[in-house]
Amino acid sequence: MDNKNKPNHVKEKMTNQQGHPVTDNQNVRTVGDRGPTTLENYDFLEKISHFDREKIPERIVHARGTGAHGYFQSYGTINGEPISKYTRAKVFTNTEVQTPVFIRFSTVVHGKHSPETLRDPRGFAIKFYTEDGNWDLVGNNLKIFFIRDPLKFPDMIHAFRPDPVTNYQNLERMFDFVSQSPEALHMITFAFSPWGIPASYRHMQGSGVHAYKWVNEEGKGVLVKYHWEPVQGIKNLTQEEATKIQGENFNHATQDLYESIEKGDYPEWELYVQIMEDGEHPELDYDPLDATKLWYKEDYPWHKVGKMVLNRNPDNFHAEVEQVAFGTGVLVDGLDFSDDKLLQGRTYSYSDTQRYRVGANYLQLPINRPNHQVTTNQTGGQMDFRQDYGDFKNPHVDYEPSITGGLDEDKNPGVEHEPYVEGNLQRKTISRENNYGQAGETYRRLSDWEKDDLIKNLVSALSDCRKEIQDQMIEHFYQCDKDYGKRVEDGLKMSIESNKEMMEDAVRDAEEMGHPSDPY
Known part of the structure; x- marks a missing residue:
């Protein structure tokens, strides 16, 4: 019988994880009623052993978060032109399908039970289960970042975190780092303004932060930036408002999102993109690949390309919100990387941290598994439970190439995007840092x-x-x-x-x- 149709008073019988009936879940087995206990308490030993391990390591950053399911619908055009002029990615060109998505919102610096009222950027990460496999767009609510070089990321997070001796946050550590890293001034200006504390996840913007690339059928690429605008409006908190909320409810944003979806008040965002020809753009006083910089709307207009709707809460927080794994390198055909150093550093780090946190086979979990069929020669590792091993069975081929069987390459790719790259290998900062210009402009605006x-x-x-x-x-x-x-x-x-x-x-x-x- 379907569980949903069972009467409320009918209960399933409890078993252990081997499927054995549990006849007494109140008492361990002891010598007499006072003890001592005996070693053959199998149900207890299995129960407590699993309990000791039921939490996976929390994320190094973005530990505190929540999530929801929904869908993305492409509008298929940019300013009246087919979007295929710029990208061949089916998630944008196919307007006949609603692409399922899972989104995770989060704070950045503090642990998984920290308040959601802290002055901190908010994560805005979306997994698109597209017809060509998964695409992850991993961003923040603010459109820029503190640093531009991935080598500085561990230092930045260490400086922003609680003191390793006292274990409380000392803002002197943060400003010590920022005072020696002037590219962070632009982000500091946003973070300490009223934009630094979103009122809720439903009422905040999202951004891919980095410049990515779109690639069309001819293999031509353009630079692109992604921006999410909440249809329900933008709301932020002053420090006084945040302090008051924190004193009453440190889960306010998680609760707001969950309850809104449960009552059918589905949050929506429209997706906008900015497009720029690929290249160095010497006419600009900043490098367009610099993640600490904005592309101003008056120079590079926002184009509306689609809408996202969140309409279903997770069934199991741990299995979905905690175990969902994102990576900036998870792109589909028609989407590509730019040369942004920080983006390329994140592309390694994100997938690496998921293997540490969730396990080598994290992509087999239902929340991370693509809807598209997976056929790979990869095998083994802890908790490997996939059933589709390509063509291993007849004959037994788990390698490529082979004339006897196994998997073969996809011989029908699109035209490869082949950007020209030349230069000496160097350890240098970019030539157009301009650390103060946009920070001042943001202040004046x-x-x-x-x-x-x-x-x-x-x-x-x-x-x-x-x-x-x-x-x-x-x-x-x-x-x-x-x-x-x-x-x-x-x-x-x-x-x-x-x-x-x-x-x-x-x-x-x-x-x-x-x-x-x-x-x-």
Whole structure:
């Protein structure tokens, strides 16, 4: 009988994982009723052994998150032209299908039970189960990043995390790193503005952050950036609003998403792309592959290309949200990489961390398995449970090439995109860093109240930092924009005086109140 049609009062009989009936789930087997216990408590030993291992290692970053199922529908055109002019990817060219998706939203720096009100970027990762296999678009809510070189990623995360000795977050560590990494100023400007704390996952933007490529039938490639806009509107929190919510519910964003979908209020996002001819673009004062930079709308318009709808919650949080595995290298035909160094570094790291976290055969799990048939000569590894081993059985061929059987190459690929690459192998930063230009422009584009909130948040965060870090950050802000630097500098001077007065008042109050009595 289908479980859904069974009466509520009918219960399945409990078994252990070998399928054996469990006749007593309340008591271990002991000598007498007081013990000691005996070693042959098989059900207990199996139960507790599994319990000891029921949590997989949490993600190194993006540990705190939630997710949902849905679909993506392509509109098939860009400004009235067929989208096939730019890409042959069927997920965009085939408008007759709704591509299933699974999305995971997350925070970045802290652990899996940290509050969802922290000032932190939000992950926005989508797995498309396309007819050509899986495509993962792994991004954030903000459109840029702190760094441009993958070699610095572990340092950045270490600086932003809690102190390894005290285990509490010390923002001096973060600003120490940022003060020596001026490319991070643009992201800092966004993160400490009202854009730094989304009100919920349903009300935040998403972005692929990096420049990718689209490739058409002729093998011609263009650079592309992806942007998700919430149909239900954009909402962010001030620090005061976030603090109030955190005191009442540190799961507010997860709860909001789950309950909205359960009641049929399905969140939607429209997908926009920006397109740029591939090349160095010397006319720009920044490198278009630099992940710390925006492509401004007035220079590279946003084109609406599709819509995503989330309409089903996970059936099992661990099996789906925790074990879902994304990678920036998971692309389908018609989609390609750019030369962005940070993107290429992430492409190795993401798949590598999934093998560590979930296991060598993480792609066999239902949440990660493509809808497209998988036939590969790869075999073995822990928890290998696939049934389709290509043509292993008749004859026994698990290699290629072979004249006796086995798998063969796909002889009908599209025209390969062949970008021309030439140059010396070097360890150098990009030639057009321009670390201050867009950070200053972003500051000037903020409304007055957004500027006020940004300055207040920065002053609060910097006020506990040592003076040399404060001075270095003030110098950076001045180079972004004179008003930006002056307001942070003036705010810190006022904060120092105010803190001094508060400390004197606190000492005086403590002396007057004396010490409380010991209740024990």
